[in-house]
Amino acid sequence: MRKYFLLLIVFLSSHLFYGQKDSIVLNPRCIHKTGYDFNLLGPSPFLSFSMNHFINEKINLEVGLGVVGAYGGIHFFSSKKEKKSLFAPYTGINLGYMTLPDIEVGIGGSSGGWGKFMTFYIPAGVQLMTMNGFHLSIEGAIFAFTGYNSKVMPWGSLKIGQNF
Secondary structure (H helix, E strand, O other): OHHHHHHHHHHHHHHHHHOOOOOOOOOHHHHOOEEEEEEEEOOOOOEEEEEEEEOOOOEEEEEEEEOOEEEEEEEEEOOOOOOOOOEEEEEEEEEEEEEEEOOOOOOOOOOOOEEEEEEEEEEEEEEEEOOOOEEEEEEEEEEEEEOOOOEEEEEEEEEEEEEO
């Protein structure tokens, strides 16, 4: 009987000492998956409102509506589930559609009436997300659009929002 008891103790202690550890989720992007934000400039020039959802700590889907257009896209973050990762660099691509009045400011050109453009926005930035879900992002981007007057230009964005 002592042998069985000793064998049971050795067996249980080996599981306690060498068993697989459960990973503790510290990354706020895993805890607060869905959120909303306001964008200054960004994929829809001037001002826009967007909704985002983290599929996991690395992949984020975003859909937005702005003053002159709408867009949707995907962003890839470099962070880990087990690390706190309050600051996380990211990149991605957004595709959109915008309409601009015929004004000679370099964006709309002279397309006659309202110009309609398909947009491509490729950002690279850094996001700060606190443990309660508040986030602030700053990014530089390549902004391209097709239409009557197609252009590629440097652009950027400032995002402020909250994830729940």
